[in-house]
Amino acid sequence: MDIDAWVWWLIGAVGLGIPLVLTAMPEFGMFAVGALAASGTAALGVHVTGQVLVFAVVSVALIAVVRPIANRHRSQRPQFASGVDALRGRTATVLERVDAHGGRIKLAGEVWSARTLDEESVFEAGRQVDVVEIDGATAVVI
Known part of the structure; x- marks a missing residue:
């Protein structure tokens, strides 16, 4: 039995989601989303090179965009006192x-x-x- 490439990418996304839950490191979530994008690309029949390229581009783009926003929100003090x-x-x-x-x-x-x-x-x-x-x-x- 031959498993399609999109299934492997899906397994990889789940595998990257596990450390996200265990360590609360958002970078793993961004890589998991990249793997999901690559899984979708594989399901469309794109060659392995294109799949890896989509994985890399989506993962790096998420890290470049989301991480600075998350760091900014994390460094702000809460607006309410308790x-x-x-x-x-x-x-x-x-x-x-x-x-x-x-x-x-x-x-x-x-x-x-x-x-x-x-x-x-x-x-x-x-x-x-x-x-x-x-x-x-x-x-x-x-």
Whole structure:
């Protein structure tokens, strides 16, 4: 039994897809797409030289185009903050008098212990304050 060339290219594409899944290296995926393109070319009856050329051109083109885009996206910081980073800059309501030694605020629907950033500031209940940072489980406010 003689196996057609397009089947070999398809097997090669699957073989290149396995390391993509195991290592999360996108280059393997680009080579797998090149092998799929070569498989299609073989199914159309193109000579082996043309198949290898299609594989090489598609693989190199994907690496040249997709890789810089992926690297650019990977190096960008996320546009959203989460956890305590999301609480910085938020406004809170003073529940119990807040001074340099402590107090209570309502921040993002939760009650937090709080203290002022400087020694002189004092905020009475009902006042709106801004969260400067989170120090452990204490919000530092101004």
